[in-house]
Amino acid sequence: xxxxxxxxxxxxxxxxxxxxxxxxxxxxxxxxxxxxxxxxxxxxxxxxxxxxxxxxxxxxxxxxxxxxxxxxxxxxxxxxxxxxxxxxxxxxxxxxxxxxxxxxxxxxxxxxxxxxxxxxxxxxxxxxxxxxxxxxxxxxx
Amino acid sequence: xxxxxxxxxxxxxxxxxxxxxxxxxxxxxxxxxxxxxxxxxxxxxxxxxxxxxxxxxxxxxxxxxxxxxxxxxxxxxxxxxxxxxxxxxxxxxxxxxxxxxxxxxxxxxxxxxxxxxxxxxxxxxxxxxxxxxxxxx
Numbered sequence: 001x002x003x004x005x006x007x008x009x010x011x012x013x014x015x016x017x018x019x020x021x022x023x024x025x026x027x028x029x030x031x032x033x034x035x036x037x038x039x040x041x042x043x044x045x046x047x048x049x050x051x052x053x054x055x056x057x058x059x060x061x062x063x064x065x066x067x068x069x070x071x072x073x074x075x076x077x078x079x080x081x082x083x084x085x086x087x088x089x090x091x092x093x094x095x096x097x098x099x100x101x102x103x104x105x106x107x108x109x110x111x112x113x114x115x116x117x118x119x120x121x122x123x124x125x126x127x128x129x130x131x132x133x134x135x136x137x138x139x140x141x
Numbered sequence: 142x143x144x145x146x147x148x149x150x151x152x153x154x155x156x157x158x159x160x161x162x163x164x165x166x167x168x169x170x171x172x173x174x175x176x177x178x179x180x181x182x183x184x185x186x187x188x189x190x191x192x193x194x195x196x197x198x199x200x201x202x203x204x205x206x207x208x209x210x211x212x213x214x215x216x217x218x219x220x221x222x223x224x225x226x227x228x229x230x231x232x233x234x235x236x237x238x239x240x241x242x243x244x245x246x247x248x249x250x251x252x253x254x255x256x257x258x259x260x261x262x263x264x265x266x267x268x269x270x271x272x273x274x275x276x277x278x
Contacts, residue, residue, distance in 0.1 A: 016156060027168065048257035052265035053183030068253075104184055109254035113210075113247050116256070117275040120189055131273075132184040135257045140178035 040077045041106070042067040048109045050135035062097040063104055064090065065134070070108040072115030083122060090126035099127055106134040185260040187245075188272040206234055206243045210259050212250045228262050235266040242270045249277055 045067050066086070067075045074081050076089060093101050103123050107116050123131060208227075209216035216222060217230045234241065243263060247256055256273075263271055 016158075016161070020161065023165075031172075047180075047182070048254040050183055050185060050257055050261035050264065052261050053185055054264060056182065056184060107253040107257075109252065109257075111253040112249065113251045113253060113256060113275065114249040116253050117247075117249060120273070120275070124189060129189065130186075131189055132186050133253075133257060133260060135183055135185060135261065136180050137183040138181035140180045 041065070042069065042075055042078055044069050045106050045108045046070075047106060047134055047136045049137075049139070051137060053135055053137050055137070060102050062093070062101045064093050064101060064128075065104045065106060066119055068105060068107045068111050068115055068119055070110045072111060072118070074115075074119060083118065086119070087122050087126055090123060090128055094127050100130055101128055102130040102132055103128050104132045104134050185257070185264060186269070186271070187260065188270070190272055190274060206241060208243055208245045208259060209248075210245060210251050210256050211248045212252070212255075215255075215259060224258065224262070227259065228265070231262055231266040231268060235268050239267045240270060241268075242272060243268055244272050244274060246274045246276050249275060 065076065067078075069075070074083070074086050076086070081089065090103070093103075105116060105119055120131060123129070207216075207218050209219070214221055214223065215227050217227060222230065231243075234243075245256070245259060260271065
């Protein structure tokens with residue numbers, strides 16, 4: 001009798017260590033990856049509001065995002081670029097992922113159109129025609 | 142033999158979960174406090190006529206709608222318009238034909254935010270075919 005009762009008790013004890021290990025692994029994974037997306041964008045750029053803009057369904061993984069700040073400085077992934085460097089980067093993007101590669105221009109609200117035009121002209125020069133302007137649909141409170 | 146082995150194992154099974162739950166709650170609270178809500182971003186598609194083409198401004202096709210974005214305001218087919226007027230005009234145009242091309246001429250001195258506002262109104266009224274021409278004035 002006594003032995004029979006003990007058996008289910010032996011089943012009930014579970015080693016928690018592997019589970020905790022896995023959970024911590026997951027936490028560390030998400031903590032380290034979550035910020036990457038946000039850090040690739042220039043926070044100095046305050047985008048204009050476009051409350052009626054279409055909702056982004058699936059993001060094209062080939063997308064090149066070009067930031068243009070209010071002084072007209074161009075950067076990609078927070079790396080400041082000269083016009084020639086941008087052209088080289090765009091030509092490279094076209095050679096690697098084709099002419100249909102979308103270019104998203106993240107311009108500041110107060111950026112002069114002159115500076116946006118420069119980026120658009122370089123896209124044209126590089127043979128990229130799919131241009132999009134990034135804007136804020138909803139501002140997080 | 143068998144019994145002696147089982148006993149210490151059974152004693153280990155009474156593992157205190159309290160510290161682990163404490164730590165997990167600490168982590169949970171930390172992440173809730175530190176995470177910032179993310180802005181919802183939208184992308185407005187435009188076409189850009191190739192710069193080497195002969196200037197389309199000289200001979201615009203009759204059904205082409207011309208929209209101007211200047212530093213001090215907007216124009217629809219060369220007549221000045223405010224944003225609400227622009228919205229009304231675009232709604233009327235979209236009701237006729239949502240696929241018609243809107244040619245947006247943007248002054249170099251205008252701010253990017255103004256262009257985005259105009260593009261936003263086009264998106265609101267379902268106009269998809271937008272081409273952007275930069276003017277030097």
